[in-house]
Amino acid sequence: MEKSRRRGRPGHDQDAVLAAAVRLFNTRGYDATSMFDVAESLGITKSTLYHHVSGKEQLLTMAVDRALDGLFEAAEAALREESAATVRLKDLIRRSVLVLADRLEFVTLLLRVRGNTAAEQHALSRRRELDRIVTDLVKQAQAEGGVRADVDPATAARLLFGMVNSLIEWYRPDRGAPESIADTVADLAFDGLRHRA
């Protein structure tokens, strides 16, 4: 255990525990990370760690819920707006990008989850619910004539989130302010790459 790597009062704060766990899950993989590894990276003992959380699966659940809660809040905020479905869809994309930039490590973990445990199944089922919300909004936007009708709504939703989710592969603060990236993604999603005079 390297004392020099301890910062602040690690281990006294559930956020710090969660951040340390997610970092290890993302770099070494969930299966390859033990509770001992998490405790060690925080400079605390395993028994202190167990005062904070019941085990590795709880850490995974908390971490993916942090991502999913943010994405659901973004979707719900967009849906609540009193504007056309097309405007709400574009806003949902923008808000989702902001969540990814803000909770990048949590979303990275979420997107790697494969359904091997109950916690992972729970995460996959919440992801499917999000997919349905986006697909429904695409349908509404098509019905009101704002979104082209020649694209299958579920496929459109998946491709939109392909763009949004790609942030976990490449986003870094030095590659642009989150707001500016969010505008670019929403703009490309609606108007594409083509130059229009």
Next chain:
Amino acid sequence: MEKSRRRGRPGHDQDAVLAAAVRLFNTRGYDATSMFDVAESLGITKSTLYHHVSGKEQLLTMAVDRALDGLFEAAEAALREESAATVRLKDLIRRSVLVLADRLEFVTLLLRVRGNTAAEQHALSRRRELDRIVTDLVKQAQAEGGVRADVDPATAARLLFGMVNSLIEWYRPDRGAPESIADTVADLAFDGLRHRA
């Protein structure tokens, strides 16, 4: 070892070995998969397996190269065309989608590679080379006026491939013919979701 799961003449064919390994790497994870697991899933002994490949890292290299070779061939075929950069870019997207649909399990593995081994570093460096090719083509398409100039070319390339690569999350043959999905992706990339009268 379940004899009933043996099909054809497994183990006598390097393609079958590679397909079995990739399936296990994708479901269990690379680290959690042993050469014994690969041999068992083929119904052959570990020593027979070692007649075909030198080890797990060679299987990983062969698998990610299968994905990367396909993507490079797609890019090179698009670049060779005697047409405007804008047309070649759209074609590169289309051809890349076809490679993903055709080599889905190999690309899935490729996109999960994190650089923990020499084989993974090699794959990441080839991916970066592809990114450069696409970014350069976006720049050319901007220079000739076919692609809007207000988007950073590297960001555009990453978002385009976010859409393309999302296929590993959702593509199944019953969700559309590869050619039709490829047209949809290329079309959305260039013209966006917006309905145009």
